[in-house]
Amino acid sequence: MSNRAVVYKEPGKVAVENIGFPDLVLRDGPGVNPLNVGRKCEHGVILKVVATNICGSDQHMVRGRTTAPSGLALGHEITGEVIEVGRDVEFMKVGDLVSVPFNIACGRCRSCKSQDTHICENVNPDRPGSAYGYVDMGGWVGGQSEYVMVPYADFQLLKFPDKAQAMEKILDLTMLSDIFPTGFHGAYSAGVTIGSTVYIAGAGPVGLAAAHSAQLLGASCVIVGDMIEERLAQARSFGCETINLRHHDDIGEQIAQILGTPEVDCAVDCVGFEAHGHGSEQGEAPATVLNSIMQVTRAGGKLGIPGLYVTGDPGAVDEDAKIGTLKIRIGLGWAKAHHFVTGQTPVMKYHDFLMKSILSGKAQIAKAVNATLISLEEAPQGYQTFDKGAAKKFVIDPHGLVKR
Known part of the structure; x- marks a missing residue:
């Protein structure tokens, strides 16, 4: 199966390319820390991405303001449906609709046990703290894509209690990842x-x-x-x-x-x-x-x-x-x-009660940030428009699953 994704090419330019279908191993590729290559993730899942957002942090890389390598698959704001679970996953099931915290966290280290999941000590060989699709963060592949692998699924993922209800409010719920x-x-x-x-x-x-x-x-x-x-x-x-x-x-x-x-x-x-x-x-x-x-x-x-x-x-x-x-x-x-x-935000400290605020109608975050739906193919134009200061939060819908 193919897996089309938004990748950084050079300052000011991104493209949509096939990066290969993910599996439960962190394989070598652009930006992957050599010490992370071959890392087995039987504690992870494969998601079919339902919504993934363009972030201002991505723009820093796309403007050439970091040392991001060409070919880096972008995207750390991910909401998706579980389509495959690793051998060691106990509580997440195929079909679950989930929000992925942009911080990657193992759940086992001292920081994670203290709810400081933004500075996990086991996911980035360079320093505490990691994120998907981001420079110097260990090399975990980004999720502005059709499919993505997410490690430590039982610990990290926030499952939406009612799938149909969640899809009705998906433009709000996609903001829970970051x-x-x-x-x-x-x-x-x-x-x-x-x-x-x-x-x-x-x-x-x-x-x-x-x-x-x-x-x-x-x-x-x-x-x-x-x-x-x-x-x-x-x-x-x-x-x-x-x-x-x-x-x-x-x-x-x-x-x-x-x-x-x-x-x-x-x-x-x-x-x-x-x-x-x-x-x-x-x-x-x-x-x-x-x-x-x-x-x-x-x-x-x-x-x-x-x-x-x-x-x-x-x-x-x-x-x-x-x-x-x-x-x-x-x-x-x-x-x-x-x-x-x-520092980074410890997403897991907040995402559950913010989800409840959305589902109850108390929080109107999609309206506040002017959530604007685009296709995966429209992502390069979305980056250009966002870079010019548009008052919009672009939400990429890779599979056309979100109600227009």
Whole structure:
């Protein structure tokens, strides 16, 4: 059987190619860590992919801002139907419809046992933490494809209780693999609670997910900042206040016009290392968001930082930034006694109750992020459109299974 997938070719270019049908072994290929080659995964399953999403983290690689090799199969946001189970799988069955956490986690190491599944110690020989279809993450094959292998199935997979009900809400449920837990983690770790005022930096899909999560957590006012008006309009569509950072470089002044004070209780960085300076003529300045959220968060506040920062960025603005060394005003954060929470999101800590929020109708995440369905063949165009700042979250439907 063939298995068509979205693969990274060169900076600015992806293509849909046949990568071969998966089996329960991690075989050699683009980006696979040599120490992972031949790894047997009888604890895994093969999924027929029902929905898989384009993520802003994928765009970093496609722009050439990482060391991703040509031919790397992309995609870490995966929802699918189990079509084959390994010998050691006990609880997942053929026919189950499941959400796959983008973190790959063994369930056996110290980190996993502490619910820190984002820093599993056994899946990536280079460092703790792994993900499908991502550079320097061990080489697990991506899921923007027709079929994909998922290891440690009994531990990781979130089974939807009713298949027909799940398909009715699949555009919401597909967000459980990454951006809904990621946005929620950003807001939750920033301490958002009843009555909080919160500033969200970035109105891409993760920023919009964080904003909706802040509303679910009870925030009294959610302010979203971005440089693209279309994305800010999407944030306003579900009740957020907004700041256009292309027109305003003083966030505190803009927050004061909304709240009467230039500070918020907490803030979330949903931008990461490709941040730009604020104002119409500003170029890339990777520490901008981190410094600005320290400026506008009250003393004693918390900062959630789900935005991606990397240790290797060949396209960075200076030599320090190429290894992730940024000019952060840590003295300001220290003086204000801020709490910082960084790193990948431990999806399994959140995905079950977020699923229930979706199924009950409480969470409207597909609406918040403007989920937009495309075919696998349309994925290259989706990448181009998303890269231009479209206020959409592209959901790939490889088999035409999702109701139009």
